[in-house]
Amino acid sequence: MTVATMTDWARAKPQPNWLMKLFDYKPFLVFVCLLPALGLLLVFLTYPLGLGIWLSFTDTKIGRAGQFIGLENFEYLLDDPQFWSAVFYSVFYTGVATFGKFALGLWLALLLNNHIPFKSLLRAVILLPWIVPTVLSALAFWWLYDPQFSVFSYLAVDILHIRSRPFDFLSTTWPARWSLIAANIWRGIPFVAISLLAGLQTISPSLYEAALLDGSSPWQRFRYITFPLLMPILAIVMTFSIIFTFTDFQLVYAITRGGPLNSTHLMATLAFQRGISGGELGEGAAIAVAMIPFLVGATLFSYFALSRRKWQQGEGDD
Amino acid sequence: MTDTTVESASKAAVAPDQMAWDSRTRRFVTIYLPLMLFVVVLLFPFYWMAVTSFKPNSELYDYKHFNPFLIGSPTLQHIKHLLFETSYPHWLMVTMGVAIASTTLSIFSSVLAAYAIQRLRFKGSQYVGLGIYLAYLVPPSILFIPLATTINQFGLFDSPLALILTYPTFLVPFSTWLLIGYFKSIPYELEECALIDGATRLQILRRITLPLAVPGLISAGIFSFTLSWNEFIYALAFIQSSEKKTVSVAILTELVSGDVYQWGSLMAGSLLGSLPVAIFYSFFVDYYVSSLTGAVKE
Numbered sequence A: 001m002t003v004a005t006m007t008d009w010a011r012a013k014p015q016p017n018w019l020m021k022l023f024d025y026k027p028f029l030v031f032v033c034l035l036p037a038l039g040l041l042l043v044f045l046t047y048p049l050g051l052g053i054w055l056s057f058t059d060t061k062i063g064r065a066g067q068f069i070g071l072e073n074f075e076y077l078l079d080d081p082q083f084w085s086a087v088f089y090s091v092f093y094t095g096v097a098t099f100g101k102f103a104l105g106l107w108l109a110l111l112l113n114n115h116i117p118f119k120s121l122l123r124a125v126i127l128l129p130w131i132v133p134t135v136l137s138a139l140a141f142w143w144l145y146d147p148q149f150s151v152f153s154y155l156a157v158d159i160l161h162i163r164s165r166p167f168d169f170l171s172t173t174w175p176a177r178w179s180l181i182a183a184n185i186w187r188g189i190p191f192v193a194i195s196l197l198a199g200l201q202t203i204s205p206s207l208y209e210a211a212l213l214d215g216s217s218p219w220q221r222f223r224y225i226t227f228p229l230l231m232p233i234l235a236i237v238m239t240f241s242i243i244f245t246f247t248d249f250q251l252v253y254a255i256t257r258g259g260p261l262n263s264t265h266l267m268a269t270l271a272f273q274r275g276i277s278g279g280e281l282g283e284g285a286a287i288a289v290a291m292i293p294f295l296v297g298a299t300l301f302s303y304f305a306l307s308r309r310k311w312q313q314g315e316g317d318d
Numbered sequence B: 001m002t003d004t005t006v007e008s009a010s011k012a013a014v015a016p017d018q019m020a021w022d023s024r025t026r027r028f029v030t031i032y033l034p035l036m037l038f039v040v041v042l043l044f045p046f047y048w049m050a051v052t053s054f055k056p057n058s059e060l061y062d063y064k065h066f067n068p069f070l071i072g073s074p075t076l077q078h079i080k081h082l083l084f085e086t087s088y089p090h091w092l093m094v095t096m097g098v099a100i101a102s103t104t105l106s107i108f109s110s111v112l113a114a115y116a117i118q119r120l121r122f123k124g125s126q127y128v129g130l131g132i133y134l135a136y137l138v139p140p141s142i143l144f145i146p147l148a149t150t151i152n153q154f155g156l157f158d159s160p161l162a163l164i165l166t167y168p169t170f171l172v173p174f175s176t177w178l179l180i181g182y183f184k185s186i187p188y189e190l191e192e193c194a195l196i197d198g199a200t201r202l203q204i205l206r207r208i209t210l211p212l213a214v215p216g217l218i219s220a221g222i223f224s225f226t227l228s229w230n231e232f233i234y235a236l237a238f239i240q241s242s243e244k245k246t247v248s249v250a251i252l253t254e255l256v257s258g259d260v261y262q263w264g265s266l267m268a269g270s271l272l273g274s275l276p277v278a279i280f281y282s283f284f285v286d287y288y289v290s291s292l293t294g295a296v297k298e
Helices: A002-012 A018-024 A026-055 A072-078 A081-112 A119-126 A134-144 A151-159 A173-201 A205-213 A218-246 A250-255 A267-277 A281-306 B002-053 B077-085 B088-120 B125-136 B144-153 B160-166 B168-184 B188-196 B201-212 B214-230 B233-238 B247-255 B263-283 B285-297
Strands: none
Touching (some): A018 A026, A018 B201, A026 A281, A026 B088, A026 B125, A026 B144, A026 B160, A026 B168, A026 B201, A081 A119, A081 A173, A081 A218, A081 A267, A081 A281, A081 B002, A119 B002, A119 B285, A134 A173, A134 A250, A134 B002, A173 A218, A173 B002, A173 B285, A218 A281, A250 A267, A267 A281, A267 B144, A281 B144, B002 B263, B077 B088, B077 B263, B088 B125, B088 B160, B088 B168, B088 B201, B088 B247, B088 B263, B125 B168, B144 B160, B144 B233, B160 B168, B201 B214, B233 B247
């Protein structure tokens, strides 16, 4: 009886065929699992990255294979005032916009960290500028910055009577630069605020209670509890924010296309103008490659300067 | 000594009233007022977009007789123009198709990669994980020129397939990291039990790990979908023919023409292009927030 059931059970168990065995063989399975992701990344990320560095040393044009010309592209760019203006504006744009985003974003996160009604609805609404395609909200800003029909000019001239002429947002150098920065800050606040809010919510309330009992002021609680504990998340969010602000393309391309007089070109838009629109792939690639040192520097700075090492928080350093 | 106690006692007697009044106004000024300002500033461009798209042209450019913040006689003329006299519906379809296809492709490859890195634990798995993370730090702006030549070499120029294959370069690193985090939270014991019961690795992934990681899959899916809907620079560089463009590129290159901008239809186009992703997002806000913050925390 027992023997019979035993054999039945053994027969009922499906015999694994060679395919199933192959998929249970760990090295093969690891290879198969990694293949799609690594394949895509190697072909469309690593290879183009290397190709971009190679292109920057050639005089490739669209439709014509290039010759190796050494550092000629970079030498040309060193003497190009338009390139230096783009470098300056990229750094300025990143610096000011990052500062604005983090100051306002941290403030918004602290506000949202209070007990307020409709909190989740508020959070959802606040993320909207981040969700909506950048180019489409940039178009709205373009319309808001219109020289004739800007609603800001209407408010200032016709309602408040503090100006006699409409604002001139985009037709001269510095106003155009500041207008773009404002649009970038507007778009970046939600991401910073929601990420930092998540960081704030992980801070244990008992720390604040202890500090309250010790008679601390709100500023002290922020300075000695909130800020240090927020530092690790702040460092990561800032790294991402700096990288994606420095390489921003959409806002500038949609609102000014680098004008007036090429004064609002970022390095990415200049690379596009020279590389794709102008057809000078080699030169465009050289501008793109020139962004890499800035990116590496910014990443290292925000990562090492801002993040407290784990041992400072009583954890093992690894 | 007694003076101070009396003083503090009298203070305590007065304090509650004053504190209650004080804290209510204070709370209003320090919390609600700034919050309202933030909400107004963050939402105003969308309000302006909506108002502009439903205003007739006669009101649009006449602030003397019409209050620009309100709509006197709402009209659908801009939306009608967009839907029936331009290829806008076509652009929407292309954007939707590209977003869905690239999201599916990325989630598929990310699930497998995250499972291999987190659960199969082979030699050097952490270096593969680190490599994938570093890939996220490479922005599209430094890749699009060499990618354009690569796309040309593959004969994919001016084909939506080029976008479907290149979008995973920024979707896969993100989704993989998110899913690694989710897989970490699933106890090993469940998989070990299944192994003892004679399940194969792939059965474990399909029957045990994936069902438990559904929230992670949804988060990664939403995030990938919005990112590919918003992508601009690749779509601008790789697509040339008008009918294959995505919404953001098409609005900027096809609708912005000449010296007089048709702000009504431009804003209607922006509104319609933002709506699908906003609606999609509103259904899954919590997943979206968790993916945003989860990726940051990892």
